[in-house]
Amino acid sequence: MANFYTDNEDIKFHLNNPKMKPIVDLKERNYKIFETENYGNDNIDPCDIKPYNFEDAIDNYSEVLTIVGEICGDIIAPNAEGVDEEGPRLENNRVHYASGTVENMKALKQARLTGMTLPRRYGGLNFPATAYNMAVEMVSRGDASLMNLFGLQDIGETVYEFADDETKKNFLHRFSSGESTGAMILTEPDAGSDLQAVNLKAHFDEKANTWKLNGVKRFITNGNAELSLVLARSEDGTKDGRGLSMFLYDRDDTVQIRRIENKMGIHGSPTCEMVFKDSPCILVGKRKFGLIKYVMALMNGARLGIGSQSIGISEAAYREALKYAKERVQFGKTIDQFPGVYEMLTDMKVKIAAGRSLLYETSRFVDMYKVYEDIEAERKLSNEEKQDMKKYKRRADFYTPLLKGLTSEYCNSIAYDAIQIHGGTGFMKDFPVERLYRDARITTIYEGTTQLQVVAAIRGVTSGLFTEMMEEYQNEKISPELEYLNKHLKEMKNEYVEAMRIAEAPEDNEFLDFHARRLVEMAGNIIMGHLLVLDADRDIKYKPMAELFIKKGQPENTEKFNKIKTIDRDDLGLYKTLSI
Ligand SMILES: Cc1cc2nc3c(=O)[nH]c(=O)nc-3n(C[C@H](O)[C@H](O)[C@H](O)COP(=O)(O)OP(=O)(O)OC[C@H]3O[C@@H](n4cnc5c(N)ncnc54)[C@H](O)[C@@H]3O)c2cc1C
Structure with a gap:
């Protein structure tokens, strides 16, 4: 019986940071919240799972994280090798996950872990980003490719933040119940780092009284998802980000999945090329705010997720390297006795500790401004609260790219050293480090390359x-x-x-x-x-x-x-x- 939460005191240490108190107090509205509505799971009364004080809330998070840790240790990690070998396949325009992925998703769904950050009235667990990212870190340690499916909970959160009430009522329970997975559909052949160049067209079809999408998207993780957020050009004749809007697409037969990419790593997560042909969709929020507001928010959440993924892969690589170094004997000693090896091990450990502290500091900033934004939808904020919201938003905007850029680079160097410590064995497919090394490589590329994180972070540095x-x-x-x-x-x-x-x-x-x-x-x-x-x-x-x-x-x-x-x-x- 392995448990990735109880075997890692560092995660618990960060969960117990006293800086969690203001976040949880606000998130639970000082424990006075009474949820009268329920658009989520009818079998659950949101009041039943509501904490009555800060300590109770932390205990609740800890209990849920213990369940996540158990699923990661007992199901997800043992399945990782098989998932890597089998990967998903495309048949009749439908993507079929590897059998291990199906089992993993089933376990996460059964444990109600598919809408962790959504409010209880929508069937979620009302988790702060900080505690949720602890789950993302553990899932990534078990299987980095599964994080790409599990971590797509950001889609539901973005719908919660920006869609109208009707859309929220109609769709959010599908995320929280695990009935639907999500996808974030932004990239096109000519619009990668430069999303202002997005050209997939959205037009309003008066006759059908709906928006429709036409065009090609590529490199889309989980493109087969039931519910996707799509960035598209809604304003004819525009060329920059101000002509782009965001749409919610509920999968039907109008989208063709042309192919699943044949990738170097994260084999369990299908990366799709897709063609939209008059695909009906719903406008999310206001027209023209797609890139400048909603995608920025969506990507910031996703970048935090890649920070967690990077720490999770690093943790797995470090543990594999340590285990091997303690067992492998050369020149009459286990190799962990050699300075050339123990220096690498210690550097890995220190980098993980530093990256993890940055991850949870950033998550707390995100939590603080988001909870104020949420409260602002219920009542007017005081001047002091407004100032606080702005302060934490600025900090989150600075720390998020810093985190993503630095921890993903750490992740690559840690996976590299983990192979080095295994010597020739590390180059073979017999040990997990070979997979971890391949999986690590994508972290500095997607959700914006390191170079783009630098472009975003330098503003905070110079401001x-x-x-x-x-x-x-x-x-x-x-x-x-x-x-x-x-x-x-x-x-x-x-x-x-x-x-x-x-x-x-x-x-x-x-x-x-x-x-x-x-x-x-x-x-x-x-x-x-x-x-x-x-x-x-x-x-x-x-x-x-x-x-x-x-x-x-x-x-x-x-x-x-x-x-x-x-x-x-x-x-x-x-x-x-x-x-x-
Ligand atoms: C496995 C995988 C999964 C993905 N999943 C998704 C997904 O779910 N949804 C989605 O929408 N997209 C997804 N993507 C796309 C991903 O986000 C892009 O690949 C990434 O943002 C980089 O864009 P690009 O590949 O077009 O590279 P390019 O933008 O062409 O960049 C090429 C190089 O130029 C550099 N560069 C570009 N602009 C600048 C600049 N201004 N300053 C300095 N250097 C610069 C880059 O750093 C990079 O080194 C995925 C990609 C992969 C590989």
Whole structure:
């Protein structure tokens, strides 16, 4: 009997962070909420599963996460190899999942885990994003490809946030009951990173009194889903993002799935090319807000999901590497005794701890602003609440791409080292690390490549938000024995400010873009350093982790700083010439 929740104290440590209190208090409306409506499962009275105080709510999350952990350990992980080998297949325009995937989905559905973040009145569990992403992390540790189906709960959440009441009443229970899976249909052959170029057409058919979709989409995870959100051009003659709207498509026979891609990894998740032919759909929210508002919200949720997926894959790779290193004997010793191996293992562990702290800090920011948005739909917010909502929204917008960019890169380097620790065996299909390495590769690409996360995160870095966060972290009261770590982080921050000054000095966007990744990574090292110090303050067992992360991060930042100092504006010409 394996349980991915109870065998991982770090997840519980983050669930028990006192910063969860304001989130849960608001989410449960101070435990005074009385749900009078029920558009979800008729057999369940939403009041029956409502917590009566903060501790009760945390206990509830913990109980649910124990069930998730058990399903992951006992069903999902043992199925992963078979799923990877079998993969989905396309027959008569229908996608059939691998048999292991079918069993996994059935277990998740039976445990009512398919609408975790939706309000109870729609049949959901009213989970905060923070606790939900703990489930996503565990599912990804079991089978990264299944996360792509399980994690599509964001579709239901986006419908909840932006659709009208009738659409919510008609469709949300289908997500929460597990009757329908979701898909996020954005990418086209000529619109990948640049979604402003989306060209799939939406027109209103007066006769049929409905919107209809026409065109091609590609690389769509779970394109066979029953309910999908589609980004389409609703405004004739427009060419940019302002002409795009979002639509809810309820699967019928008008869409042809042309093919399932033959991929390097995440074999269990079908990636589809699709053709829409006069496919009826429902407008979600307002016209023209498709990309600029709704897709941005949808993608931010999905990026948080990829952050969780990256941590889950990293955890699996680290555990496999550790197990192997403890058993494999060379030169008369187990290989974990060699500095060249234990350094890799420790670096993996520290990166996971840092990435996980960033994941749950980001999730808390998301929770805070979203819960205020939800309350705003019920009543007027006070000025103070409005300020809080804005503050957390800005933080979430900065931290989400930072998280996605950094943890997905960590995930790849951890999977790489896990193979290295296995030596030749790691290159064979006999051990799970080979699959984990292939699965890890996509995390830096979908939901926006690392380069695009840098483009999004650099705004937070240059806007003064980073400095604001530094002040907040530095002002947190911590135990005197950790103060010296904050001193190092202060030095790193000062160096960072100087690097920023140099990168911004020429007042030339291309020069800033050239150094942007270095700057974002420097900022990430400082932020994660602070988060680990705060973790160590709550539990001293995290102190060595904080210490090593900062000891390694400081020279890494100095190296990046030196590069920013050395490669000046004129060198960009050299880079351009040599790149072709
Ligand atoms: C397995 C898989 C599943 C997917 N699932 C979905 C899904 O469910 N729904 C969906 O809508 N899409 C999905 N996608 C699409 C995915 O989001 C895109 O592939 C991704 O956003 C990159 O777009 P692209 O492939 O067109 O690459 P391109 O945009 O062509 O990028 C190519 C390279 O150019 C770089 N680049 C592009 N623009 C810039 C810039 N401004 N600055 C710096 N570098 C830049 C990129 O970083 C990259 O290195 C999926 C893709 C895959 C492979």
